[in-house]
Amino acid sequence: MKTRAVRDGDFWVLDGVKRWITNAGVSQYYTVMAVTDPEKRSRGISAFVVDKDDEGVSFGAPEKKLGIKGSPTREVYLDHVRIPADRMIGAEGTGFATAMKTLDHTRITIAAQAIGIAQGALDYAKGYVKERKQFGKPIADFQGVQFMLADMAMKLEAARQLTYAAAAKSERVDGDLTFFGAAAKCFASDVAMEVTTDAVQLLGGYGYTRDYPVERMMRDAKITQIYEGTNQIQRIVMARNLP
Numbered sequence: 470m471k472t473r474a475v476r477d478g479d480f481w482v483l484d485g486v487k488r489w490i491t492n493a494g495v496s497q498y499y500t501v502m503a504v505t506d507p508e509k510r511s512r513g514i515s516a517f518v519v520d521k522d523d524e525g526v527s528f529g530a531p532e533k534k535l536g537i538k539g540s541p542t543r544e545v546y547l548d549h550v551r552i553p554a555d556r557m558i559g560a561e562g563t564g565f566a567t568a569m570k571t572l573d574h575t576r577i578t579i580a581a582q583a584i585g586i587a588q589g590a591l592d593y594a595k596g597y598v599k600e601r602k603q604f605g606k607p608i609a610d611f612q613g614v615q616f617m618l619a620d621m622a623m624k625l626e627a628a629r630q631l632t633y634a635a636a637a638k639s640e641r642v643d644g645d646l647t648f649f650g651a652a653a654k655c656f657a658s659d660v661a662m663e664v665t666t667d668a669v670q671l672l673g674g675y676g677y678t679r680d681y682p683v684e685r686m687m688r689d690a691k692i693t694q695i696y697e698g699t700n701q702i703q704r705i706v707m708a709r710n711l712p
């Protein structure tokens with residue numbers, strides 16, 4: 470956390486760079502975490518609302534990504550951005566706690582994104598195997614293919630049910646939400662990576678081309694294992710919050 474906010478009368482002045490910001494340059498408002506008291510470490514971080522039109526706000530070039538190309542990702546530069554003090558979210562020093570609590574809820578939306586991608590890949594593969602003939606019959610007739618589809622559907626359904634359970638806990642703000650949010654995100658994204666990779670496999674050579682949608686789904690699935698905290702970090706969160 471390097472971005473700094475320094476109080477100046479009724480204003481805060483923000484300086485720093487934020488990397489990997491989804492929708493940067495498109496969104497009007499940005500939630501920015503900045504250090505307000507370096508001595509206090511995580512308790513010295515505060516959250517602010519920054520407007521795209523504030524003086525000193527600018528954006529980097531779009532990142533050239535493996536997937537989710539429909540979602541722009543850019544850097545946000547904060548160069549002496551002077552904002553009124555009432556743009557602070559909550560009390561001074563509560564930014565880190567706010568961020569951690571927010572992640573408990575937003576991770577579940579990444580699980581849902583992963584499930585949508587995986588369902589799309591499974592649906593496509595299910596249709597394809599009925600059309601494609603090898604050795605005189607549709608490849609759907611081969612048990613090796615059937616077992617792959619059964620595993621894909623089984624894992625996907627398990628991920629969906631865990632995500633629904635986590636979403637219900639998010640609505641109720643249950644005490645074990647932190648574990649469930651991390652578990653849903655981690656499990657669903659790992660399943661999405663597996664299912665989309667298997668969908669590419671089931672399409673054979675065509676799976677590897679851009680003429681069919683499953684290679685895009687495989688590339689899109691990858692980000693769900695990375696953002697909102699990598700799946701290694703989710704496992705740390707789960708281990709610290711075992712139910």
Ligand SMILES: Cc1cc2nc3c(=O)[nH]c(=O)nc-3n(C[C@H](O)[C@H](O)[C@H](O)COP(=O)(O)OP(=O)(O)OC[C@H]3O[C@@H](n4cnc5c(N)ncnc54)[C@H](O)[C@@H]3O)c2cc1C
Pocket residue numbers: 488489490491492534542692695696697698699700701702
């Ligand atoms: C397309 C995209 C959009 C994004 N959008 C946003 C956004 O809108 N807002 C935002 O704030 N961020 C956003 N991010 C940032 C994203 O959340 C981070 O990239 C992600 O959390 C990983 O952090 P890192 O890149 O610093 O990886 P690193 O922390 O450098 O991790 C590198 C590797 O080391 C592993 N690792 C690190 N620490 C540990 C540990 N303690 N134990 C075990 N393994 C470890 C990681 O799991 C990973 O495999 C986005 C990223 C991308 C790629």
